[in-house]
Amino acid sequence: MTKSTPILQISGESGGGQLLRSSLSLSLVTGRPFRMTNIRGKRPKPGLMRQHLTCVKAAAEVCEASVDGAELGSVELVFHPGKVMAGAYSFPIGSGGSTTLVLQTLLPALLHAESSSTLRIEGGTHNPMAPPFEFIEQCYLPVIQRMGVKTTATLERHGFMQAGGGMITAEIQPLKKWKRLKLTERGDAVETFGRVLHAHLHRDIAEREIATASALLAWPATDIELRYANDSPGPGNTILLGARFANVCEISSGIAQQGKSSEAVATGAAKGLRSYLASSAPVGVHLADQLLLPMALAGGGVFHTLSISDHTRTNMALIEQFLPVKFTVEELEPGVKQIRCG
Numbered sequence: 001m002t003k004s005t006p007i008l009q010i011s012g013e014s015g016g017g018q019l020l021r022s023s024l025s026l027s028l029v030t031g032r033p034f035r036m037t038n039i040r041g042k043r044p045k046p047g048l049m050r051q052h053l054t055c056v057k058a059a060a061e062v063c064e065a066s067v068d069g070a071e072l073g074s075v076e077l078v079f080h081p082g083k084v085m086a087g088a089y090s091f092p093i094g095s096g097g098s099t100t101l102v103l104q105t106l107l108p109a110l111l112h113a114e115s116s117s118t119l120r121i122e123g124g125t126h127n128p129m130a131p132p133f134e135f136i137e138q139c140y141l142p143v144i145q146r147m148g149v150k151t152t153a154t155l156e157r158h159g160f161m162q163a164g165g166g167m168i169t170a171e172i173q174p175l176k177k178w179k180r181l182k183l184t185e186r187g188d189a190v191e192t193f194g195r196v197l198h199a200h201l202h203r204d205i206a207e208r209e210i211a212t213a214s215a216l217l218a219w220p221a222t223d224i225e226l227r228y229a230n231d232s233p234g235p236g237n238t239i240l241l242g243a244r245f246a247n248v249c250e251i252s253s254g255i256a257q258q259g260k261s262s263e264a265v266a267t268g269a270a271k272g273l274r275s276y277l278a279s280s281a282p283v284g285v286h287l288a289d290q291l292l293l294p295m296a297l298a299g300g301g302v303f304h305t306l307s308i309s310d311h312t313r314t315n316m317a318l319i320e321q322f323l324p325v326k327f328t329v330e331e332l333e334p335g336v337k338q339i340r341c342g
Contacts, residue, residue: 051097160236
């Protein structure tokens, strides 16, 4: 598409960074330019923050886009994509902003490049409001790999909020053809697992998290591993609680933050996994959001999930603006919803 292609008008008021990232991904894949106004309008600090700006600049670099408004705090962005180019790319966020969200923004486009690409992204690998690296590696990538994607991701160095300094790398092969997604059953149970990643903090913090989570899940405390992540430049802590099945894996996480007790961090993660295990739906709430775009790019598919977040509904509506698909949601039973795309 050229600059004469009609520009898509998008209001960013009701969405957060997710709306921007999805718009960038879709623009790169479809070649459709867009103008987003009132970016993150309902957030306490509206406009582009550092990690959003990294996504914009990274997206622009992989396709030599023409961009207006790519500045910190900007509430309006105009993005005209060019042709997506494979290559070896390196993107430093310069803070604890999420490396995994930058990866997810660029991945759909680089899958459609003519040759293989490598990505090196520096910033936060474990921070609030973003999937931790292990979620990408064990929950997200295995599903899209079954859809034909040949991509691997590696955690090179841990990085927590606020210091960042972590690093992930990814090897991305061009996609020959998308396979449609069908994920309606978990399959046989394989294992449950837990891990606390702990860097430059008192051991007591991790031990309290393990005690709290194991009590809530009725697991032996020895089932949750304590792993030191002292390669991280700054202090940090993450608890990861997971359940693996034949067809899918779910990880519920809690990130240590100033003013939040160890017990509160672990309780949030444990309750998240407990809710998932109480349902029969294979796809957790966060994974549901992340599978919408691959499913739409494949031209359709179906999966079952626990509940539909506002994020998910906003994302579905946005994808329908860029691609000739329609999403439908059906409640199959209390706590199980079917999302179909076609």
